[in-house]
Amino acid sequence: MLDTSPRFEPLPSAPGVGYKPQHFQDLLDAPGPVAWIEVHAENYMGDGGRPLAQLATLSEQFAISIHGVGLSIGGEAALDIDHLSRLKKLCDWIKPASFSEHLAWSTHGAEFMNDLLPLPYTPATLDRVAAHINQVQDTLGRQMLLENPSSYLTFAQSTLSETDFLFELTQRTSCGLLLDVNNVFISSTNLGLSPQAYIDAYPTNKVGEMHVGGHDEDHDDRGAPLLIDSHGKPVVDPVWALLDYALAQTGPKPVLVEWDNDVPDWPTLRAEALRAAHALTS
Amino acid sequence: MTSQSRFRAGLLDPAQPVPDGLCDGGGRPAGRRYDVYRNNVAVSLIEAMKTAFPLVLKLIGTQNFDRLAGIYVRDHPPSSPLMMFYGARFPDFLEGFAPLAHIGYLSDAARLDIALRQSYHAADAAPFDPEPLQKFSSEALLEATIRLAPSTRILRSCWPLHDIWVFNQSTDAEKPRSISQDILVTRVGFDPIPHALPVGGALWLETLASGVSFGEAHDIALAAHTDFDLATCLTLALSTQALAAINHKDHR
Numbered sequence: 191m192l193d194t195s196p197r198f199e200p201l202p203s204a205p206g207v208g209y210k211p212q213h214f215q216d217l218l219d220a221p222g223p224v225a226w227i228e229v230h231a232e233n234y235m236g237d238g239g240r241p242l243a244q245l246a247t248l249s250e251q252f253a254i255s256i257h258g259v260g261l262s263i264g265g266e267a268a269l270d271i272d273h274l275s276r277l278k279k280l281c282d283w284i285k286p287a288s289f290s291e292h293l294a295w296s297t298h299g300a301e302f303m304n305d306l307l308p309l310p311y312t313p314a315t316l317d318r319v320a321a322h323i324n325q326v327q328d329t330l331g332r333q334m335l336l337e338n339p340s341s342y343l344t345f346a347q348s349t350l351s352e353t354d355f356l357f358e359l360t361q362r363t364s365c366g367l368l369l370d371v372n373n374v375f376i377s378s379t380n381l382g383l384s385p386q387a388y389i390d391a392y393p394t395n396k397v398g399e400m401h402v403g404g405h406d407e408d409h410d411d412r413g414a415p416l417l418i419d420s421h422g423k424p425v426v427d428p429v430w431a432l433l434d435y436a437l438a439q440t441g442p443k444p445v446l447v448e449w450d451n452d453v454p455d456w457p458t459l460r461a462e463a464l465r466a467a468h469a470l471t472s
Numbered sequence: 473m474t475s476q477s478r479f480r481a482g483l484l485d486p487a488q489p490v491p492d493g494l495c496d497g498g499g500r501p502a503g504r505r506y507d508v509y510r511n512n513v514a515v516s517l518i519e520a521m522k523t524a525f526p527l528v529l530k531l532i533g534t535q536n537f538d539r540l541a542g543i544y545v546r547d548h549p550p551s552s553p554l555m556m557f558y559g560a561r562f563p564d565f566l567e568g569f570a571p572l573a574h575i576g577y578l579s580d581a582a583r584l585d586i587a588l589r590q591s592y593h594a595a596d597a598a599p600f601d602p603e604p605l606q607k608f609s610s611e612a613l614l615e616a617t618i619r620l621a622p623s624t625r626i627l628r629s630c631w632p633l634h635d636i637w638v639f640n641q642s643t644d645a646e647k648p649r650s651i652s653q654d655i656l657v658t659r660v661g662f663d664p665i666p667h668a669l670p671v672g673g674a675l676w677l678e679t680l681a682s683g684v685s686f687g688e689a690h691d692i693a694l695a696a697h698t699d700f701d702l703a704t705c706l707t708l709a710l711s712t713q714a715l716a717a718i719n720h721k722d723h724r
Contacts, residue, residue, distance in 0.1 A: 232553050236593030237622065240662035243596075260553025266476045273553055298480045302550040304520065305512040307479060342509070343502040346493040347475075380505075381497030410496060411503040418508060 201226050201253050201287045201399060203442035205466040207459055208421075208450060214244055216456035218251060223467035224460065226253035226287065228446050232260045234284075235276045245284060253287040255399065255446070256280060262297035263322045263336070264309040270297060274329050281330050288399060288444075290335035290368045291326070293319065293356070310345035311355040320362040327363065335398045337368040340405075340419035341377040352377070353391040366398035369440070371433045372425065372448075376405055376417040385432050394439040402433055402466065403448035422451035425462060433469050442470050482506065483513050484546045517545035517558075524559045525585045528566075528578060530640045540569070556593055560586065577631035584633060584666060587625035587657045591664035594623035600715040608720060614687030616720040618680045623659035624714045626674050626681075627666075634668035658712040667712055672700030677709065686718075 204225035209217070217224065227248060234241055234256075248254065261273060281289055294306035309315050327334055336359060338352060350358070356367060369392065378385035404423030408416045425447065437443065445466040449459055475493075482488035494502035521541040522529055529537045544565055550558045563586070566572065566579040600621070608616060627633065634655055635648035654674035656667045669677075676693035684692070693700045709715050 232555060235554055236556060237595035239592050239594060239596065239623070239659070241593070243662065262553075270553070276554075295476060297553065298476050300551050301480070302553050303480070303483060303513050304516045304550060304555060305509060307476075307509060310475065343494045343496060343505040345475075346495055346499070383497065408508075410505050412496075412500075414496065416505060416508070 199253075199287050201255055201444035203444055203470065205463040205470070206253075206255065206444055206446040207463055208446060208448045209248065210449075210453050211241075211244065212453065213456050213459065214248075217248070220456070220460070221252070222460040222463060224252070224463050226255060226444060228255040228257045228448075231256050231258040231277055231280055231289075234280055249284055254284055255288040255290065255444075256284065256286040258289070258291040259306070260296060260302065261291050261326065262295045262302075263291050263326070264293055264295040264307075264315070264319055265297050265322075266295070266318070267297070267299070269322055269325055274326065277326075278330055281332070288335060289330060289332060290337055290399065292337045292339060293359075294339050306339060308339060308341060308343070308345070311348040311350040311352060313349070316350065316355060316358055316362075320359055323359060323363040323365050327365065333364065333366055335366040335368040337370050337401070338373050338392075339377070340370070340373040340380075340417075342380055342416065342418075344381060351391065353388060353393070357393045357396075360393055360396045365396075367393065367396045368399045368401065369394070369397045369436060369443075370401035370403075371436055372401060372403040372405060372429050373419060374436075375429050375432055376419050379415055379417050382414070386435055389432070389436050389439065394436070397436075397440045397443055399444045399446065400433065400436065400440075401446050401448055402429055403450075405429075420451060421448045423449075424458075425465070430465065430469065433466075434472070437469060445470060479509075483510055484549060486510065514542065514545065517549065518542060520550075520555050520558050521545065521562070524589060525562065525582055527581045527585050527637060527640060528562075531575070531578060531581055531636075532572070540566075540572070556589065562586075577629070577633065577636060580627070580629045580631050580633050581636065583627055583629075584637060584655060584657075587627055587655070588664045588666065591623040591625050591657045591659050592662075594621075594659065597621045597623070597716050600710065600713055600717065602710060604718045604720070608718075612720050612722065614685065616686045616718050617683055618686060618718050619716040620677065620681045621658065621714060621716045623657075623664065624677075624681075625657040626669070626677050627655040627657070628674050629653055629655065634666055637666055656708065656712065656714055658714045660713050665712070667708060670701060670704045670708065672697030673705040673708065676700065676702075676705055677714065 202225045205223050206226040209227040209229045296303050374388050375385050402425045403421045406418040406420040410416045447462045478491040490506040518541045563579040563582040630652045632648040632651050634653040639645045654669040656669050672693040679689040
């Protein structure tokens, strides 16, 4: 009998880590509490070689989450059809347990800015983002999760709160949500809001996955705190506490530890995953 | 101008003012909060360039590379979300960059970095089966065509490019000699490696890749380089798995 059924669907309500190639062997040999991994879609859009071979091997042992960083769902222009096709090819091949992208834009005209840029929350941007999400879900033939951004500023023209904007998107597209708890903490601190109030207003029944990660601390022109989403440090205690707060409302969910810069050795990252495991069982 | 055009305009140009309509949480002008995006974009693109061009980075050092990449990313931001292929215009940019004109081989070093990266991400292929080479009659062999492996790249250089690469990989390599070296990049398994090509080897392989027969490619290489040696080139191509398959219309 051919063993072709998807092994891991949906993502398990367990800790995951953002996959880094330097952890390949350690992850296979001593995963600890890690039950799934997340990879950035764009790093696996080559034609072959080690990246695809590693992903294929890992997919036999771990549930895979494909996390796009280049689709520019919040962009003013139409989605890049070629990029969407590459994404479909990748998803059809690896059959991930989850696909997610960001409430952000990165492509403008012929240029890709390689960063997640913010958009105002208005009825017009809501229409556009909803249309893009529907296009992605129709093309991939699956539900996607949309991640809340980390905000450093707001737009004077915004008329909707971020949580209302996200709720409306779930209503119009049936998409799920990726709740990045670190981003909630960063945005709330930067904009002088309560992170708990954000979670209270957030459609927690739509959450399919959560993120935690590290951030840097800076300040704005007036000396007000300005946190930067750097993914280069351990998760701070207030973010773990906010994860507990969110999990109390959502129930157990897949929780990913993101560490993309100054990547630590495997035992250090695994220790962060262990902390996520405790959060899920306490 | 659209809202995203205004937001984009200042990202890679610190001389541009912070766009209107951006605020802090209390409705006051965003000020340096916008600079977080400026910094994210510039730093992430420069980091991508460092990953993409390790040989160039080694040759000119981090400080010089950061300055150089800072100019390049402003002039040539990525045109695709596939950052693994970012920097395609860097060799030409280096060629036209007057302050570094004294390091003439820098643009070829960048081309080598690109070739290695392309090879790394190229499609996998089954190892070349040399059996037909022995089984074919000499007549059939001359008429046969050979395809190169998807991960094979050929570079021409009037600099000692292979010696420069070797010199920058190890601590005890000999100083590059003053010669021209064409390069064959191949991938056995997953790791691309550059090899110095013998005289005429680049032309021979390029000719084969264009679909010309084995016999004709040999004649073309020999006509251009009287000291072209088929045996040496074929041995190198076989031992480095540069070839994908040999085909003859009568042999399937």
